[in-house]
Amino acid sequence: MSTVSRVARRVEEVPFLDRRDASLxxxxxxxxxxxxxxxxxxxxxxxxxxxxxxxxxxxxxEGALAVLTFGEATFVGLxxxxxxxxDPTFWNSFGVTWLIVATSVTLKLILSVGIxxxxxxxxxxxxxxxxxxxxxxxGLPAIFTITVWRGIFSSAEFGLANQILRSLGMGTVSWLSExxxxxxxxxxxxxxxxxxxMVIITVSALQDVPEELHEAAMVDGAGYVSRFLHVTLPxxxxxxxxxxxxxxxxxxxxxxIPYVFNEGGPAxxxxxxxxxxxxxAFSFAEYGEGAAISIIAVAFIGAFMWLNVxxxxxxxxVSDS
Amino acid sequence: MSLLSGVGRKLKEDARNAASxxxxxxxGIRYTVGGVRRGEIPPSKPLKxxxxxxxxxxxVAGLMFPIYWILMAALSGSGGSIYSSxxxxxxxxxxxxxxxLWVVGDLVVPAYAVAVNVPLTDLAVVFETPEIVxxxxxxxxxxxxSEFKRFFWNSLTVSIPTVAIAMxxxxxxxxxxxxxxxxxxxxxxxTYVLLTQVGGGLGIALLxxxxxxxxxxxxxxxxxxxxxxxxxxxVPFNTWLLKTYMDGIPVSYEEAAVVDGAPPWRVVTEVxxxxxxxxxxxVFIFTFLTGWTEFVVAQTLLSTENYTLPxxxxxxxxxxxxxxxxxxxxxxxxxxxxxxxxxxxxxxxEGGLSFSGMEG
Numbered sequence: 080m081s082t083v084s085r086v087a088r089r090v091e092e093v094p095f096l097d098r099r100d101a102s103l104x105x106x107x108x109x110x111x112x113x114x115x116x117x118x119x120x121x122x123x124x125x126x127x128x129x130x131x132x133x134x135x136x137x138x139x140x141e142g143a144l145a146v147l148t149f150g151e152a153t154f155v156g157l158x159x160x161x162x163x164x165x166d167p168t169f170w171n172s173f174g175v176t177w178l179i180v181a182t183s184v185t186l187k188l189i190l191s192v193g194i195x196x197x198x199x200x201x202x203x204x205x206x207x208x209x210x211x212x213x214x215x216x217x218g219l220p221a222i223f224t225i226t227v228w229r230g231i232f233s234s235a236e237f238g239l240a241n242q243i244l245r246s247l248g249m250g251t252v253s254w255l256s257e258x259x260x261x262x263x264x265x266x267x268x269x270x271x272x273x274x275x276x277m278v279i280i281t282v283s284a285l286q287d288v289p290e291e292l293h294e295a296a297m298v299d300g301a302g303y304v305s306r307f308l309h310v311t312l313p314x315x316x317x318x319x320x321x322x323x324x325x326x327x328x329x330x331x332x333x334x335x336i337p338y339v340f341n342e343g344g345p346a347x348x349x350x351x352x353x354x355x356x357x358x359x360a361f362s363f364a365e366y367g368e369g370a371a372i373s374i375i376a377v378a379f380i381g382a383f384m385w386l387n388v389x390x391x392x393x394x395x396x397v398s399d400s
Numbered sequence: 401m402s403l404l405s406g407v408g409r410k411l412k413e414d415a416r417n418a419a420s421x422x423x424x425x426x427x428g429i430r431y432t433v434g435g436v437r438r439g440e441i442p443p444s445k446p447l448k449x450x451x452x453x454x455x456x457x458x459x460v461a462g463l464m465f466p467i468y469w470i471l472m473a474a475l476s477g478s479g480g481s482i483y484s485s486x487x488x489x490x491x492x493x494x495x496x497x498x499x500x501l502w503v504v505g506d507l508v509v510p511a512y513a514v515a516v517n518v519p520l521t522d523l524a525v526v527f528e529t530p531e532i533v534x535x536x537x538x539x540x541x542x543x544x545x546s547e548f549k550r551f552f553w554n555s556l557t558v559s560i561p562t563v564a565i566a567m568x569x570x571x572x573x574x575x576x577x578x579x580x581x582x583x584x585x586x587x588x589x590x591t592y593v594l595l596t597q598v599g600g601g602l603g604i605a606l607l608x609x610x611x612x613x614x615x616x617x618x619x620x621x622x623x624x625x626x627x628x629x630x631x632x633x634x635v636p637f638n639t640w641l642l643k644t645y646m647d648g649i650p651v652s653y654e655e656a657a658v659v660d661g662a663p664p665w666r667v668v669t670e671v672x673x674x675x676x677x678x679x680x681x682x683v684f685i686f687t688f689l690t691g692w693t694e695f696v697v698a699q700t701l702l703s704t705e706n707y708t709l710p711x712x713x714x715x716x717x718x719x720x721x722x723x724x725x726x727x728x729x730x731x732x733x734x735x736x737x738x739x740x741x742x743x744x745x746x747x748x749x750e751g752g753l754s755f756s757g758m759e760g
Contacts (some may be wrong), residue, residue: 100583105576107636109569110588116632120609127612138615150616179620197459202452204425209460215467220693222710223735225719227470230727233717239469270465272631277448334604334696339714353604360608361700371607380602 084225084350120378129372131155137366151366159371168347169372172355179262179351180330183269184323184357190270192319196307198278199285207254211280217275225339228268228297229255232340255341258348265336265349274334280322284315324390332376410747455669474499474728503548507534546730551712554623558708559629559691560697564686566634571636571680574642575672579654589643595636603633604696611700621703630691638683645679646672685745689738709734 084100127137137150164171196343198209216224220383231239232254241251254260288311296306334353337343343350343358353376360369435441461468475495509532577589610629611620619625626638649672657667673680676760695710702711713734716727 097583099581102576102580102582103584105572105580106588109573111564111637112569112628113635113707116610116629117606121607121612122609123613124606124609132612135666137612194459194463197456200452202449203456204428204449204453204708206456209456210601212460213463215739215743218739220689220710221712222693223731226713226727227466227731229717230724231466231469232736233429239466259752271463274463286716303589332604333604338696343674352598357604357607361611366608367610369608373608377602377605380605384594387592390720 087163124370124373126365128159129154129156130367130373132366133364157368163368163371169355171348171349173350174353176352180263180327183266183330184327186266186270187273187277187326188323191274192281193283195278199282203251214275214279216271219273221335224272225335229339232264256345258345261341261345261349264340268336269329269330269333273329277322277326280318281315284318288314306322321390324387328387331383332380419646428674433513440511470731473724474732476725490663497726500733502726503546503729504732505549523635547712548730548733551707551709552704555692555708558623558627559688561624562630562691563684565628565631566638566681569631569635569636570642570683572648574639576670577639578646584632592636592640596640607700614701621706625693626698626701629697631693633686633688638686642683643677646676646692682745685741692738
């Protein structure tokens with residue numbers, strides 16, 4: 080008797096399980112490793128957020144068992160959450176995060192719908208080549224793109240942005256050490272990073288707009304603007320909206336841009352919420368508070384994920400197969 | 401090797417299209433010019449086309465400018481400033497490959513002494529391999545080469561175990577999820593779909609917990625532990641991707657194999673695995689790139705000695721006075737192979753890599 084059928088018989092002896100449920104064994108290793116490295120840290124994070132953990136006491140325990148008792152950190156109840164929620168720095172970070180979601184999504188929407196309209200325009204030649212060129216940023220590693228943009232906005236020996244300003248006869252701007260200039264820099268980089276994805280979705284939505292609708296509108300004497308508002312826009316609204324939710328979620332949890340640019344500076348003013356939690360733990364050794372902030376961030380990220388799956392009808396594939 | 405021949409066919413097709421494109425354009429222009437001369441086409445029409453195309457080209461050029469800038473900065477020996485007293489300058493004034501030589505550094509296979517003991521005696525035969533010098537950068541006036549090779553080696557020793565572990569976890573799971581029915585199947589699938597969505601910041605938010613656990617067990621600064629972590633994070637998205645790919649393989653092929661008397665494992669090795677080659681290639685690339693491009697976790701967990709390429713790149717840019725040429729050359733050497741692999745996979749591995757698979 081082969082091993083396979085022996086395993087299958089064993090499985091059958093377990094109550095609730097059927098013979099065919101042996102296939103679960105194929106999935107379990109992946110699920111187990113994933114849980115060990117993602118789910119366990121979540122639980123651990125929740126645990127830390129209720130203690131006064133900092134490197135001195137968290138890593139003080141002896142042996143592997145100390146992991147489960149959080150080293151020598153002590154239980155402090157909801158103290159971390161209270162101190163986080165009453166800290167104006169947190170509310171600043173939370174506000175900036177939502178502000179960047181609002182501004183960068185608006186910027187990305189305008190930019191990518193504009194680009195999409197251009198590269199699908201009737202009068203433009205070489206559209207396919209252009210389309211494959213402009214989605215190039217998608218293939219670049221994020222850390223590459225962001226360090227390059229960090230170089231562009233650098234004040235050291237004139238980054239590109241300052242060089243352009245200079246050659247246009249304007250003064251230089253110290254982009255990364257002024258709060259709102261840094262904020263503008265984040266937005267520009269974020270838009271450049273995300274536009275290929277939005278353009279692809281918008282272009283495919285635009286190509287699905289029936290030609291007859293445009294012709295009918297033209298017969299009725301509608302100009303370009305009113306055709307865009309009344310024919311194109313309603314047809315591409317849904318896919319573009321879905322892309323916006325996705326990219327809003329990406330902006331909400333943006334970490335690399337603020338971290339690489341100036342660690343959420345100047346003076347912690349632009350720390351987006353994920354950066355804030357990270358820095359609180361690793362730069363200021365407040366593991367407990369950092370964990371509490373991260374838990375709050377995770378709750379919002381989780382809500383975004385849920386919204387995406389429900390909105391995008393992505394789970395449809397699960398139920399019908 | 402249907403995958404390879406398919407790729408070859410498409411490459412040929414593309415080459416032909418690229419070669420014939422100028423001819424087509426010329427023909428189109430000649431036709432339009434002729435039409436305008438004969439008065440069949442109103443002259444405003446081609447003018448509008450030219451104007452719109454020029455505008456679009458300008459937009460594309462503007463969007464691609466950062467990439468152009470980094471290329472130019474890497475090629476100019478003088479530090480790559482587009483600003484000079486004479487206004488904007490769009491070509492490097494002193495093109496040189498020296499920054500790239502600085503990145504690559506010396507390529508030398510050091511001399512080894514191999515000693516072989518002669519059995520039953522005290523004698524030993526010693527072979528000395530000669531030192532092979534492929535490239536000595538000091539010949540070209542480059543001093544103090546970058547640590548690119550060390551970073552590269554570290555990245556490699558992180559990425560290869562990542563791929564190996566991830567493939568072992570992903571392939572059986574996606575086969576089972578695609579072909580078998582079992583308890584909790586739909587729940588697991590739903591969880592995986594949920595986790596494929598915008599998970600980027602999740603890993604960073606959980607990093608505090610992960611770091612605390614790793615430090616206490618003493619696993620931080622271990623490249624293998626990092627590789628296991630990367631493999632774990634790659635599981636949901638890639639399992640879902642491969643499962644979707646395997647769903648596209650007709651069940652009748654397997655039925656035919658079963659009718660021919662193939663045992664279940666042979667159905668898998670002879671039908672499923674060969675037919676999902678493109679999907680497997682995609683998953684391979686994605687899991688490899690997970691380890692190759694990840695920055696935050698690597699930077700937090702690893703010590704300076706074990707830094708991977710992205711962390712090395714970051715350490716260059718964080719200096720106050722950035723050596724532009726060297727920085728750009730380093731960045732390009734890091735990113736160019738990835739872009740090529742990505743574009744190649746995108747274009748030629750049909751069905752394996754779709755745009756919808758990009759928000760991982």
